[in-house]
Amino acid sequence: xxxxxxxxxxxxxxxxxxxxxxNELEEDVLEFDKEYKFxxxxxxxxxxxxxxxxxxxxxxxxxxxxxxxxxxxxEELAVVSPSFAFAVAVQNIGAxxxxxxxxxxxxxxIVKDIVKGLKVALCMESICKxxxxxxxxxxxxxxxxxxxxxxxxxCLMFASCAERNTYxxxxxxxxxxxxKENEIIGMRSAGIGKFEVKPYAISDKNFLQPxxxxxxxxLKICVSAVSTGICAGSYNVAxxxxxxxxxxxxxxxxxxxxxxxxxxxxENARISRLLTYDAASKFRDGDRLAPYIASVTARDRAMxxxxxxxQVLGGAGYTKDYPAExxxxxxxxxxxxxxxxxxxxxxxxxxxxx
Amino acid sequence: MDLMxxxxxxxxxxxxxxxxxxxxxKPIAEDLERKAEFDYDLIMEIGRKGWFGIPIPxxxxxxxxxxxxxxxxxxxxxxxxxxxxxxxxxxxxxxVCPIYYDGNEEQKKKYLVPLxxxxxxxxxxxxxxxxxxxxxGTETTAVLKDGKWVINGQKRWITNGSYADVIVxxxxxxxxxxxxxxxxxxxxxxxxxxxxxxxxxxxxLRSSNTAELLFDExxxxxxxLLGKEGEGFKVFMRTLxxxxxxxxxxxxxLGEGALESAIEFATTHERKGKPLIKYQxxxxxxxxxxxxxxxxxxxxxxxxxxxDAKVDLNKEGAMAKLxxxxxxxxxxxxxxxxxxxxxxxxxxxxxxxxxxxxxxxxGEGTSEVQRIVIGRQLLGR
Numbered sequence: 001x002x003x004x005x006x007x008x009x010x011x012x013x014x015x016x017x018x019x020x021x022x023n024e025l026e027e028d029v030l031e032f033d034k035e036y037k038f039x040x041x042x043x044x045x046x047x048x049x050x051x052x053x054x055x056x057x058x059x060x061x062x063x064x065x066x067x068x069x070x071x072x073x074x075e076e077l078a079v080v081s082p083s084f085a086f087a088v089a090v091q092n093i094g095a096x097x098x099x100x101x102x103x104x105x106x107x108x109x110i111v112k113d114i115v116k117g118l119k120v121a122l123c124m125e126s127i128c129k130x131x132x133x134x135x136x137x138x139x140x141x142x143x144x145x146x147x148x149x150x151x152x153x154x155c156l157m158f159a160s161c162a163e164r165n166t167y168x169x170x171x172x173x174x175x176x177x178x179x180k181e182n183e184i185i186g187m188r189s190a191g192i193g194k195f196e197v198k199p200y201a202i203s204d205k206n207f208l209q210p211x212x213x214x215x216x217x218x219l220k221i222c223v224s225a226v227s228t229g230i231c232a233g234s235y236n237v238a239x240x241x242x243x244x245x246x247x248x249x250x251x252x253x254x255x256x257x258x259x260x261x262x263x264x265x266x267e268n269a270r271i272s273r274l275l276t277y278d279a280a281s282k283f284r285d286g287d288r289l290a291p292y293i294a295s296v297t298a299r300d301r302a303m304x305x306x307x308x309x310x311q312v313l314g315g316a317g318y319t320k321d322y323p324a325e326x327x328x329x330x331x332x333x334x335x336x337x338x339x340x341x342x343x344x345x346x347x348x349x350x351x352x353x354x
Numbered sequence: 355m356d357l358m359x360x361x362x363x364x365x366x367x368x369x370x371x372x373x374x375x376x377x378x379x380k381p382i383a384e385d386l387e388r389k390a391e392f393d394y395d396l397i398m399e400i401g402r403k404g405w406f407g408i409p410i411p412x413x414x415x416x417x418x419x420x421x422x423x424x425x426x427x428x429x430x431x432x433x434x435x436x437x438x439x440x441x442x443x444x445x446x447x448x449x450v451c452p453i454y455y456d457g458n459e460e461q462k463k464k465y466l467v468p469l470x471x472x473x474x475x476x477x478x479x480x481x482x483x484x485x486x487x488x489x490x491g492t493e494t495t496a497v498l499k500d501g502k503w504v505i506n507g508q509k510r511w512i513t514n515g516s517y518a519d520v521i522v523x524x525x526x527x528x529x530x531x532x533x534x535x536x537x538x539x540x541x542x543x544x545x546x547x548x549x550x551x552x553x554x555x556x557x558x559l560r561s562s563n564t565a566e567l568l569f570d571e572x573x574x575x576x577x578x579l580l581g582k583e584g585e586g587f588k589v590f591m592r593t594l595x596x597x598x599x600x601x602x603x604x605x606x607x608l609g610e611g612a613l614e615s616a617i618e619f620a621t622t623h624e625r626k627g628k629p630l631i632k633y634q635x636x637x638x639x640x641x642x643x644x645x646x647x648x649x650x651x652x653x654x655x656x657x658x659x660x661x662d663a664k665v666d667l668n669k670e671g672a673m674a675k676l677x678x679x680x681x682x683x684x685x686x687x688x689x690x691x692x693x694x695x696x697x698x699x700x701x702x703x704x705x706x707x708x709x710x711x712x713x714x715x716x717g718e719g720t721s722e723v724q725r726i727v728i729g730r731q732l733l734g735r
Contacts, residue, residue, distance in 0.1 A: 126694075126695070127695045144696075144699070145695050181699055183699050183700035184698055184699045185698040185699070185705040185708075185709070186698070246484070247484075247485075247487050247488035248487075248490075248491065249491075252487075255722075257725065258722070303687065307683075307712070310712060311715065311716070311721070311722075314486055314487065314720055315481065315486055315510070315511040315716060315717075317716070318554075318558075318716055319554045319556055319557070320555040320556070320557070321555075325557040325712075328557070329709075332687065332708065333698055335690070335691065336694060336695050337698075340692075340694065341691065342635035342636075342639055342691060343635050343691070346634070346635050
């Protein structure tokens with residue numbers, strides 16, 4: 001075991017995913033970001049590698065691994081493309097949630113579809129604006145910021161349904177229309193957009209069974225993992241640049257203030273990683289605090305890392321020639337999509353003191 | 355209440371600019387950003403108002419106002435559109451000012467008057483691919499040949515570069531003299547051997563033009579030398595002292611714009627059935643941000659007043675720029691948290707303000723360079 005508590009299988013998996021991300025995502029990531037494009041062909045390969053069923057039983061095509069494995073995978077993908085990592089995270093959360101808490105008759109088939117790559121979108125608690133009618137037989141409305149919604153087959157929507165707030169399962173073939181977000185600041189390759197749900201008949205089977213917040217915890221762990229990946233990606237762009245860029249007759253990495261920024265990036269990457277794995281390792285115990293603290297901290301640290309990467313690169317960092325500014329924008333997107341740090345700190349304080 | 359000792363004239367002028375910013379600029383700012391194109395007509399409209407030469411005496415085509423007025427004008431423009439503000443700031447602080455302070459009478463008549471009157475657009479060519487923070491590492495060369503300066507080299511990250519009619523730029527005349535060998539020159543658009551190059555695709559300020567300048571055997575007559583021989587480095591160092599106040603103001607103004615939109619949002623929206631303003635996390639974010647911005651604003655106007663008093667402001671200008679730009683970016687980031695998810699798509703302009711603000715920590719000397727400048731003043735070389 002190393003300092004993160006990873007075993008050998010974890011390390012092999014990490015190296016595998018890192019190689020996959022580098023080979024499949026790196027070349028196109030800047031162009032796809034500019035064009036708000038989803039990695040469709042890489043998505044199919046990811047399905048082939050089994051990246052969508054990390055925590056599912058083998059009976060539905062899953063890999064039966066732990067939350068740390070999922071976090072590792074999401075982090076390594078995010079190092080190269082935070083957007084793609086976010087979409088893969090949502091796919092895993094969707095599959096896990098439906099398998100564990102779904103009430104649909106054809107649940108096993110749906111889960112198998114998802115593992116094979118048919119997309120499941122997620123509209124999370126912090127943003128979903130859908131409401132049921134009073135007798136909980138119909139839902140309609142429009143909600144923005146659905147992640148992984150582009151060409152999705154299924155959707156998990158957090159909805160307010162007669163005093164009961166929970167996730168609802170919808171088949172997007174029926175009465176759902178997706179409108180891609182074309183002006184979002186970051187996560188532009190994560191298939192984020194608006195979901196318009198025309199009157200959609202629902203029954204008890206559409207409701208995911210009460211889960212004591214498990215979906216939320218898994219989401220927070222994954223978002224922390226994406227954030228950690230942003231920190232590591234920032235590291236990967238800032239460190240080589242600082243060693244190559246010569247000013248005042250020497251590489252800027254020889255200057256104290258640049259070294260300090262480089263250190264900040266690495267400090268923050270480690271803090272995020274430790275808290276992410278801490279939360280992931282406690283997932284099965286249902287620990288409430290760990291995922292909250294990881295999510296608040298890691299998202300904040302990702303923002304710092306993206307910012308520092310832009311700063312190390314200076315004028316070059318402000319341009320789209322390097323991914324530094326993409327990490328900065330992607331990090332800000334994660335800050336905005338879930339409850340903000342200050343808001344979440346009030347919740348954490350409540351959990352601690354109540 | 356604003357007790358910052360602005361005169362009636364200051365406030366009247368500020369209101370004039372505010373009126374333009376709110377009514378003319380604000381409605382089109384998002385569109386400018388989307389198109390990511392320099393709006394020549396808009397810029398010339400601003401020029402016709404005289405705002406290209408606010409702190410320049412009337413006899414040179416300016417408005418004859420002080421630097422505080424100039425900074426007040428930038429504050430109003432920035433809150434609404436950073437790209438327009440930086441266009442004006444680069445023109446005025448970096449091109450008009452060095453010609454005014456260091457140009458001879460003939461240069462002032464020829465270049466300063468039309469620039470200050472708003473008939474021409476100005477730019478400043480200092481940064482190069484290999485000379486960013488290390489401005490003394492200028493590689494563009496100027497060689498005196500048959501009575502003419504022959505210029506060769508490349509500038510990068512030049513605001514207004516593609517559109518400027520008049521450009522003040524630096525070139526190395528004698529590498530052995532290091533920064534003492536750097537001279538400042540003036541070049542006009544259309545001069546043979548000089549042309550703007552590629553445009554940058556940027557994180558923010560997308561409707562402001564940032565381009566390369568290319569010099570290939572470009573010949574300039576001796577009268578295009580700006581300032582005395584061997585004082586080119588001084589010219590641009592002094593230029594930057596003043597320029598820093600304007601860039602600091604841009605960072606601050608963007609933060610102020612973000613604060614205004616967050617307050618507007620918080621007072622008109624609810625979260626989970628409770629008005630946002632009732633949440634203490636909202637109160638805390640607003641209070642902290644407003645306090646930081648207020649402190650930054652004092653530093654900025656203090657530096658502007660020092661410039662009006664014609665005293666050295668090397669340290670104060672750097673402090674103002676360092677603090678205001680960092681506070682500005684942080685303010686944008688934090689204020690977006692109050693608006694929530696809608697802060698990151700096109701619903702509100704605040705995400706543009708954040709992307710714009712980040713440049714203020716980089717342009718005209720990064721935060722790290724400002725710290726070096728301040729440190730030198732306090733610790734010696």
